[in-house]
Amino acid sequence: MRRTATAMLVLMAAIFAVSHWAMGAYPQWAPGLGYVNAFAEAAMVGGLADWFAVTALFRHPLSVPIPHTAIIPRKKDRIADTMAQFLRDNFLTPSVVARRMRRMNVAEALGGFLVNREGGERSRFMGGGAELIAEVLESLDPERLGLRVRAGLAGQLSKIELATLLGSLLENLIADGRHRPLLDGLIRWAGLTLEDNEEAVREIIRSRANSVLRWTGLDARISSSVLDGVYRLLAEVLVDPEHPMRGRIDTALVKLAAQLKTDPELQAKVEAVKMDLLENPALADWWMGVWERIRRSLIARARNPESGIGTELREGMREIGRALQQDARLQSQINRFSRRTAVGMTSRYGAQIVALVSETVKRWDAGTVSDRIESAVGRDLQFIRINGTLVGGLVGITLHAVVQVF
Numbered sequence: 394m395r396r397t398a399t400a401m402l403v404l405m406a407a408i409f410a411v412s413h414w415a416m417g418a419y420p421q422w423a424p425g426l427g428y429v430n431a432f433a434e435a436a437m438v439g440g441l442a443d444w445f446a447v448t449a450l451f452r453h454p455l456s457v458p459i460p461h462t463a464i465i466p467r468k469k470d471r472i473a474d475t476m477a478q479f480l481r482d483n484f485l486t487p488s489v490v491a492r493r494m495r496r497m498n499v500a501e502a503l504g505g506f507l508v509n510r511e512g513g514e515r516s517r518f519m520g521g522g523a524e525l526i527a528e529v530l531e532s533l534d535p536e537r538l539g540l541r542v543r544a545g546l547a548g549q550l551s552k553i554e555l556a557t558l559l560g561s562l563l564e565n566l567i568a569d570g571r572h573r574p575l576l577d578g579l580i581r582w583a584g585l586t587l588e589d590n591e592e593a594v595r596e597i598i599r600s601r602a603n604s605v606l607r608w609t610g611l612d613a614r615i616s617s618s619v620l621d622g623v624y625r626l627l628a629e630v631l632v633d634p635e636h637p638m639r640g641r642i643d644t645a646l647v648k649l650a651a652q653l654k655t656d657p658e659l660q661a662k663v664e665a666v667k668m669d670l671l672e673n674p675a676l677a678d679w680w681m682g683v684w685e686r687i688r689r690s691l692i693a694r695a696r697n698p699e700s701g702i703g704t705e706l707r708e709g710m711r712e713i714g715r716a717l718q719q720d721a722r723l724q725s726q727i728n729r730f731s732r733r734t735a736v737g738m739t740s741r742y743g744a745q746i747v748a749l750v751s752e753t754v755k756r757w758d759a760g761t762v763s764d765r766i767e768s769a770v771g772r773d774l775q776f777i778r779i780n781g782t783l784v785g786g787l788v789g790i791t792l793h794a795v796v797q798v799f
Contacts, residue, residue, distance in 0.1 A: 394775035401782050402440040409433035424797075431793030432786040439785015443778045451763040465766055466759030473754035477747045485743040487736045494735050500717045500727035507714030555667045556660035560653030567646055576642065577631060584627045591620060 412430035416423045448454045449462040465472065483489065566572040587594065630638045652659045716723055754762065767774065 394772045394779075398440070398444070398775045398778035398782070401779055402437065402444065405433045405436040405440060405782060405786070409437055427797075428790055428793055432790040435789020435792070436782045436786030439788070440778060440782035442785070443781030447774050447777055451767050463759075465763050469757070469759055469762050470755050472762070473751045476754060477751035480750055481743065481747045485739050485746060487740050490739045491732060491736050494728075494732040497731075498724065498728060499731040500724040503727075504714040504717030507710045508718060551668070551671060554660070554664075556653045556663035559663070560650045563646060563650040563653065567643060567650065572643075572646065573634075576639070580627055580631045584624065584631075587620070587623060587627075594620060 409430060412426050412433060416426045416430060419426075445454050449459070450464050452466070453459060453463050563572075566575075626638070630636045633639075653663070717727070757765075
């Protein structure tokens with residue numbers, strides 16, 4: 394556009410020169426050429442005047458230090474302060490931010506982003522999230538992190554009254570009958586364990602028998618009878634929901650639950666066992682091994698595009714997005730939090746932001762300020778020159794016509 398405006402000015406100068414020559418060379422065409430000459434002359438003056446005005450804003454015309462030119466470079470610091478003041482008065486005030494934030498549903502917009510975007514930015518967002526997980530896990534010292542996690546878990550567990558918690562849990566399980574499948578599993582486990590170790594049990598029974606029973610061979614019959622009796626009892630308890638043994642077990646469990654909640658002596662024993670476990674070096678070593686396997690597995694899954702971690706992240710984000718879109722109470726809470734956060738940041742950091750803008754502009758050199766403002770205004774600056782050329786030409790031809798008439 395700058396070249397176009399300059400070319401138009403050169404064209405007007407050429408037309409002016411040619412028309413002025415033609416008026417002397419061809420007198421018979423002088424009346425018509427007079428209008429052309431007047432248009433070109435006034436257009437050239439208008440174009441030159443607007444070129445000077447536009448150029449004077451940003452630099453010295455033709456590098457001549459004419460007074461009151463290069464206005465923007467000379468007023469750079471004042472412009473910086475004015476921009477900062479405008480930003481502070483119109484944008485970075487708590488009332489303006491709060492009023493603007495009230496019109497925005499941040500939670501719903503965020504929910505729409507998480508639910509609807511299947512590719513593009515969302516894919517990069519998910520991929521970046523998985524890579525961030527891997528990088529965070531790699532950058533942290535695994536041993537120190539494991540120790541911190543272990544210390545945190547141990548600290549939380551040490552505060553829990555484990556006996557009371559176990560008593561309440563056991564009481565609820567018994568009340569709802571949810572302990573029965575667990576009891577059935579324990580009975581099956583006892584039977585299978587007994588079957589797998591039958592020879593060892595027989596040997597224990599024979600070793601307890603006296604020499605007379607071993608000499609007569611009755612020890613083998615006794616061990617078989619004991620094992621058969623135990624197998625039969627387990628089978629009967631397993632298949633009969635109303636077996637008396639189950640009732641006795643339930644009664645014992647109810648008593649144990651009550652003792653766990655009320656018996657100080659039993660509670661002290663449970664707490665002692667808990668603290669012994671937490672302070673046991675073997676448990677610490679076991680936890681460090683578990684943590685390291687978890688950490689390496691997470692890193693491998695995050696780095697592997699074929700793993701399900703991306704899908705899991707996507708599904709998790711989608712669920713969060715649906716909740717943000719559908720739950721009015723959650724939207725209200727998040728929007729209120731966002732508004733308070735924005736207002737708080739404005740109140741706390743508004744002055745620093747404004748000072749940053751002002752100081753940044755002041756640090757720019759004059760040429761940078763001029764170039765950036767000129768680029769921001771853009772093509773309109775050159776349209777000023779073009780319009781000035783055309784308007785000047787129209788004014789010139791109008792004045793020439795008025796002179797001819799009067």
